[in-house]
Amino acid sequence: MSEHDFHPLVKQLLDGDVTLADLPPELRAEGEAALRLLAAVDRRAVSVPAVTWRVMAALERRRRRVLPWLLAPALAMAAALILWILPAKPAAPAALVTVRFVLVAPDAREVSLAGTFNQWDAHATPLIRSGPTGVWTATLTLPAGQHQYAFVVDGVRWVPDPGAPAVDDGFGRRNSVLTL
Amino acid sequence: MRPEPKATDGDIVRAVLAGDRERYAQLVERYRDRYARYAARMLGSADAAEDAVQDAFVRAYDQLAQCKDPNKFVGWFFLILRNRCFAERRRSRSEASLEAADSVAAADRTDGGAETAERRQALQLALLALTPDQREVFVLKHVEGLSYGEIAERLSTSVPSLKMRMHRAYDKLREELREHT
DSSP states (O other): OOTTSOOHHHHHHHHTSSOGGGSOHHHHHHHHHHHHHHHTOOOOOOOOTHHHHHHHHHHHHHHHHHHHHHHHHHHHHHHHHHHHHSOOOOOOOOOEEEEEEEEEOTTOSOEEEEEGGGTTOTTTEEOEEETTTTEEEEEEEEESSEEEEEEEETTTEEEOOTTSOEEEOSSSOEEEEEEO | OOOOOOOOHHHHHHHHHTTOGGGHHHHHHHHHHHHHHHHHHHHTOHHHHHHHHHHHHHHHHHTGGGOSOGGGHHHHHHHHHHHHHHHHHHHSHHHHHHHHHHHHHHHHTTSSOHHHHHHHHHHHHHHHTSOHHHHHHHIIIIISOOOHHHHHHHHTOOHHHHHHHHHHHHHHHHHHTTTTO
16 A cells, blocks of 8 residues: 555445544544545536438438448449430539528427438538528529429428428438529 | 426437437536536646537437446446546646646636635646646545545546545645645
């Protein structure tokens, strides 16, 4: 036992097995100092509310990445077929179109947009709540063509756009489709 | 009207394994804060704790089929988080000490007096000087309020070996905190 070690009885005090009154008088001061150490323990709660949607968004992102892998061989064959059938043409620059996405969700705490244009990242494109009516909007400039997307409400609920056509994503859910 | 009985962890795990993926959010909601405190004290930083808890929940989801007793999900999850915390401490031992001081000090500016803040900060830094095994038993007993018996069950070890670990921790803390006690 070194000079810095607590007396075994003081360790029992820290363990809660004995009280300060049980210590002999010569150990009281050491016991009080030991209890002051325990009084400095930080027992305050730690709140991490964002973890729920971060976990669910991570799981959702991964699930959606599976689909291109499953479809990759079929898409490669289709692309090869198209290149074989069509004569070669110089590629035209893609036109850009500005689009406003709107979702009415009065009870939502946060809404974002995930789609083919942001790699289904549920964090990348948050919508802004306009006024107390629960209308959430985001304005994006996207290349012309077809895009699939869904709204992510409170980080966990994936909701298709009620104002747009939808297709099955191959996993029993609906993705909204936007053609520009 | 009788209130609907709360789903048990086992009910939720079985539902998730059967394909109702979104029910997993209920488990995350139920345990994230409780285990964030453990992770924060182990890692010395609230931000690192948040990342660790998130990773542990994602990892637990991936391995959910290996949870032998769904009713004991939380004990199984704790071991995943524990491994994550131990690995994180090995990876970033030096950075965490600095973060710990900063994070505790920042929290105390809005909660408690200067003396309390100084003591907490000193103890948090001293905790980081313990071995992970010593720190863990101290955190589980004195932060989480578990008994030696409960800790022994959770970590599959014996009470005497935990006490030995803890008593070494007390001595080390005393040495680290000489000017504060």
